[in-house]
Every structure is written in C-alpha cells, then in structure tokens.
Amino acid sequence: MDARLLKTLRAIVGPDHVLTEPAELRLYEYDGSIERGRPDCVVFPATKHEVVEIMRAANRFGVPVTSRGAGTGLSGGALARYGGLQIVFSRMNRILAIDPENLFAVVEPGVVNAELSRAVSPWGLQFAPDPSSQRACTIGGNVAENAGGPHTLAYGVTSNHILALEIVLADATILRVGSPAADPPGYDLVGLWVGSEGTLGLVVEICVRLTPLPEAVRTLLAIFDTVDDATATVAALTAAGITPAACEMMDGWSIRMVESWIQAGLPTDAAALLLIDVDGLTEEADQKAQRVMDLCQRFRARQVRLASDEAERERLWKARKNAFGAVGRIAPSCYVQDGVIPRTRLPETLREIAAIGRKYGFDIGNVFHAGDGNLHPMIVFDEREPEALARARAAADEIIALCVRLGGSITGEHGVGMEKDHLMPLLFTADDLSLMRRVHDAFDPHDRINPGKIFPSGKICGEIRAVSVHG
C-alpha cells in the first residue's frame, strides 16, 4: 500500500488507529463465514468527519474501502475481497440520542445491538431486531445486512426499524436520508439502503425506531419424536393464524450438540423441539400460550412445557442462541447456511435437506427460524480432508437451489456478500441484476465501496439459468 496514503490515514485518525502489520491484518481477514479477504490496511475512525477524510484519501489513491462492525457477518459481507482499506467502526460506538417520547434513538454504526436495547430498557423500550450474535454485532452491520433474528417473526426485520441514515458516499459527500418523523417526501432511500450490504456508501449515523417491550412473554418448549410432527406443527400454527413472537426449531442432532456444551435440560433423545415465544398483554399471552400448547399436542408433541420463570426462559433461549457456537466447538468446521422457503413447504424441505446430507456424507443439523421459513442448515465437515470444503459448498448450493425451486430465497438474513454472489442468477434475471448494477453505479460509479459483493462475476453468471420466483 502506498506510503503516502498510509501517512495521510495516520494523520486523519492518529498513528495508533491504523494497522498495517500482516499479523494484525490477519484478524480482519475473517468474519463468521467460511470466506476470507485480507485488507491491506485497517483504520479506526472516531468521527464521521474522519470517515469523510478517509474516503477522500481512498479516492485520491484509487483504493477500495470496505466497512466492518464486529465481524460477526455470515456471508463475507464485511471482508475486503480485493484488499484495500478496511474501516472498522468500533470506535464510533456512541449512542447519540435517546428520545423515549418520540420513540427513536440515534446511534453511531459501531453500537452493539444488545447494548442499545439495554440502554433503552429503563423506558420499557427495545430495538427489536435480535440476531443471535446480538451481544457482539453492531447496528451498522444490522443495517448493512438487514439483519433478522428470532423475534423478527412478530416485530419485523431491521428495515422495519430504521427511520433515517447519514451516509458518506463514494465521492466523500454526506447524504442524509429519511426522518424520525413519518413519511418524508420523495423516494424511500432508507428502504433502498438497508440491506444493500455496505455497497452503496458508508453509514455513519443511524436513527432507529424504538419499540415498547411487551407486558408479558411466555416461552414454550415443545418436544417431538419426529421432525415431521414438529414441522407440521409450525405450518399449522401459521395456518391457524397464531402469530408467535418467535418460533424456533432445533433438530435432534443439534439438541445433542447444544446439550453437550450448555446443560439446558433439553432431552437428547428427541427428534426435534420447538421453542416458541408468545407475548402481548398478560391476558393475550396466556391465551396464545394455551392455543399453542393445544396445537402442539394435536401434532403428537411428547411434551409441551411452559417456562416457569425468567431463569428458565433465559436458559432455553441461551441454548438456542448458542447453538452455532456449540456446533463450532465440537465440529472441526461448520458451514452455517441461510435459505428461505414458503412456510407451507417446511416438512418436505427438511426431508430433502437430510437426503442431501446423506448424498454428500455430511451431518447437517438444523437450528432455525421455523416461524418465518428461514432455514439455517449447519453442514459439518473437516477442512483438513481434501475437497471437503468444496463438497460442503456444493451441498450448500444444492440446499439453496432447493429453496429457490420451492419459491424461496437464497438468503433470509445473512446476506449475499461474497458467499452467494454466484447464486444470485437463481433468483434474478440478467435484466434484474443489470438494473441493480445501474442503481449501484449511480452512487458508486468506480466500484470503490465494498467491491466484489452481491453481483455475480460474469463467467459464473451465464452458467446458472435463472428461474423466476415471481410466478
């Protein structure tokens, strides 16, 4: 990297906040996915004005810029695919304003998701999106990926909770979009920006909607002897018009993995379990809990348990949120996938995923957001075995192709990033992608911001035939 650029960067953020040593850079080569991408330099700005200066410097030297929060992403979205500068927002982690009367907060991108919810809890409020990594992941990353989480079933994903953004564009100018007040005039630029995976600009300030915490939450654990009964229960819940706050499923293999690490008291001989939250007013939560229990029993649940207190509730949710960690601890390598299907197709999809696992000779565990059809198959493999990674990717692609064939999507919350760019033609036609590319180029014509994400590279693009999911 050009020494003059490094000198400029050190002048902008201070010498302590620029990393260039290979050993230091290696930490930023990874995120939560199986992708890799090493930056040439990592910078830690403290203010949005420093971000503007960094962007100017990057332009002067023609270097790409990729932004990163906590690095918990699962699609390589925050990795510097083609090297260049990596901006890490860990120093821009201030909550700038909390307005409980008008139900919004203004934060810097490096604020950790769970910390925002903790900060607003004295007013009985929360920031609703709750990805499993919420104790580490940042709001900036949530905005980039349009993050979800278990409770998005009832509360919506990140895009439903972002009111306004301040963005440093590729030309180093600042753009403010949206408003904490309803229905700002003109086009919905916030809607475009959330989920654009950091490819359109650098988000430096975020105005989020705050949501009242429910009065009562009831957590139910339903245990099943067959996967089919569990998936049928989920489909029946949806069809019966019962909207839980969360409806998570864990298969037997995953239960055993989790239980061997965190002793949450889950039955290790079960084929599947559902972890269901219902909430609302006390009267409402109690009634919904009863309806859910009745329905689980109708589908032959071996046992349905209502968490008796907050401690049990927390223990059950801890088991769920640490499932990926548990598998990661035991398996040599684990590839967490992310696909979506219409909820009516759940039973057959899980059967087919099991068949794909048998075909490739992998254990595939399933811990996922069953209530919104968002699957997270975990493919366990040993990276030291020759070709194992390539075979794991092939199995994953087959699962994703299955999701698309059933009318679903290639990603529900992890993003396309550099993991799934080659799968975009499964969902989108060449014309769709060319329009998205035109929109990209309207904001970043020189492909300077987070290059190599979302859009398929030309050669693969032609090889996969697009199938329309739009009917």
Added chain:
Amino acid sequence: MAVDALHRLEALVGAEVYTTDPTVCQQHAFSGRVPRAVVFPRNAAEIAEILRFCSQHRLAVVPLGAGSKGPLANPPERYDLALVSSRLRGVIFYDPGDLTLSVEAGLSLHELERLVATEGQFFPLAAPFGSAATVGGAVASGLDSPWRQFYGTARDLLLGAEFVTGDGLVAHSGGRVVKNVAGYDLHKLLIGSWGTLGVLTRLNFRTYPHPGPPHLWLARYERWEDAAHLLRRLRGSVLRPLAADLLSGWWAERLLRQCPAGQPSFKDPSGLQVVVDFRGSAAVRTRIERELRTLAEQTHATAAVLLAEEAAQTVASAWRELLSQLLVERADGTLFRLGALPTTQPELAEAIQALAASSGVGAHFLVRAAGPMWLALLPEEQGWPAARWARLLQELRQLLQNASAHGTLLYAPASAGTREATPGDANAATKAMQALKDTFDPQHILAPGRLPTSVGAR
C-alpha cells in the same frame, strides 16, 4: 414528429391495445390534461415494448390504475400516453398457509380484500379510494391507512415486485417469502413514487390473520396538548391498538356523522376526537377498555365512549375513506401530509390553525399516532382565496421549517394556481433522488412532474 411516433406505436402494439378515441382519452385526463392516446397492455412484455418505444421518442407516459387518485399529487407536466393496468388483474398465487400472495397490479384492492377474507385473513394495506383503487395504485401513491399503527405501511407489507423501467426493462426485486435479503430492495423505491420510476406489474404481499371485528373507542378533548398526549401514550403502549388517530374539524365531523343516534355528545364536531381501534378476545378487550378509561382520565378527556359493534363497523369503513371523502365533499380545499415529531405536534398544529384563520381558511387535522399529520386547509367562505394562496403556502413552509417538520402537498384545486417547485433545495437527498430517476427512467418519460411537491424542512 410526436404525432407520427404515436401512430407508429399503434402499429407496434395493435389496435386491441391502443386507442385514440377522444372519449377514452378524456376519461384518462388529469386536471384537464388529456392524453393523446391510451394503451391497455396485457402483460409486462407489452409494457416494456411500449416504454422502450416511448423512451426512444420521448413520449410522456402516465401509468394508471383506475385513476381514482388522479386529482392527487401533481398533474403531469407532459402527457402523451395513458398506460392503463385494467387488463392486469390476475391472482398469480395465494398461499394462505404461508400468508403470502402475488397479484397483478391492476387487481382492485377490494377484490384482493375479498379474496383473503375467504380464508379468514386480512390485507392491511387498506389504502383509501378502496372501492375503485387498484393494488398497484395503492402502492404507487404510498397513501396510508389508520391500521398502520399495528401493521405498518406498504413498505412493511410488500415482499417483492415486478415492474418495468422507463427504458423498458422488466425487472424484479425482493421475492415471495416473508424474509429475504437477496439483492437491492428496488421495489421499496416504487412505493409512493407516483409512477415516476417504473410501472408496477406484479406485487407480492404478506397477509395477516383476520383480527376480528373492530372495537372503537372515542375520546373527546378540548386541548391539543391533552389529545396529543393520549396519542403518544397509545403509540408507545403495550396495549398495541390496531389504530389510533386524532381528528379535528371536518375530519371529526365527517367521521362522527356515522355514529348512531343515542351518542349525542359525539355528534358535536367541536373539539378534538381521538379514535382507537382495538381487537382481541373478550378478556383482552375488557383489559384494554379499562386501561383506556384510565388513560382518558389521566389525559383530561372531557368525554369517552365505546361504540356498539355494528356502529363500529360503519365508523371504521368511513374512517378508512376519510381522505377520499375529503376530495368528494371539499374539492375546494387543499391536502397536505406533514411529518413532525409527536412531541412537537400540538404547538405546530396550533400555529397552523392560527395562520390559516388569518387567511380565511380552516385548518383541519387528522393525526395518526404512528404516522403523519394529514392537514386539510378548507376555505370558510365560497371559493378558494387564490390571491392569498401563494402567501399562505410560503408562511406554511416557514412554520414547517421552524418546527423541523417535513411536508408534502398532495392536493390543491386548479383554482389555487400553479404549485411552485420547492425553492433552493438541491441538497444531497434531492440529488440522490434525481440520480435514481435518471437510473430508472433515463429519458424522463414516466409521469413527468407528478411527484408531489415538498413543502417543509428536509
């Protein structure tokens, strides 16, 4: 040259799709502007062909559903061709078990609502002009409904779309499933774009379980501060009402006209009315009623009443249609959508009322707890004070800017004269929106100038 080009369009798409019949053209006029031809395309490919041709020849095209919102937003600056979606009325699929569906843009909103009702479900877009409106028009106009408090707006309900860009590209974004982050959410840009970015052809939505019949509770207030206080409490409340609006003047009078006899205190339109819709089981409703009574006391309501179920149904239907009814009954007025922080609303509303009174018009508010302040300025005597219009608009702009409130002018009678563009506002957001317009519609042929005028702070 343009006339020749239009003739060639007929040759391209055929007489079955294309007409210059003066009666048909007249039926698709906007505020007196009559198109020179009308097309009724049968599918997205045909629309793409038409738009490619029009782009090449720079013919101005206005996409239309039923035309129910024609008087709203700005009339097009140029208007050669009306592109009508009346032949795109299909249901592509409806998967009740997944609570999702996909329909063509020209399907009527009421038809869609009836369809989901057969499965005991609810389609909460519930935009006004429902008896005529098409689904595509409801989305393209971005108008809200009272039920946004609970269900959100089109932005929260639309999962994906197919649309055709100004230069004739058939594009898709989003998908049909309830959770999806693949690619840019381009369909969100088309919500509230008034046909200026693309022609919607297919829309994928989520549906909801039907919440049961409405239960309406009304409270009367004398002071803005008190009524707005209740609204804020409801907005951030664990009670999670389906809808909560504050109405003054014409809006209140129009809604209360639906109330049955025997509730005399709610037939008097003076003062401020808060209307709340809450649903649920008997136990839940009993609890909510109790909480509402307490809230009413705490916020100094002067009266409060729970409507009987039958009356509630009638009032709820009228509530949804207040915006369209305004245009029917008071086409001499103007309509704005204002965005202000809830805590600043009482002061802003009182300032606007004072300003309006000094100009001989009344300021009537419909404030949604989770949404905008709809403002109707209605002349108190016969005829719009056109001479004072420019000054009134200027002073309103000033008030909004001082309050950091934004605003959109959604309707003004032709007699009010021209709607000047927002002065001096080439800020970054405006430039970004222009860049998007250039991207989606490089020749600027789609609904030129139709986007409503911004009147407040940015």
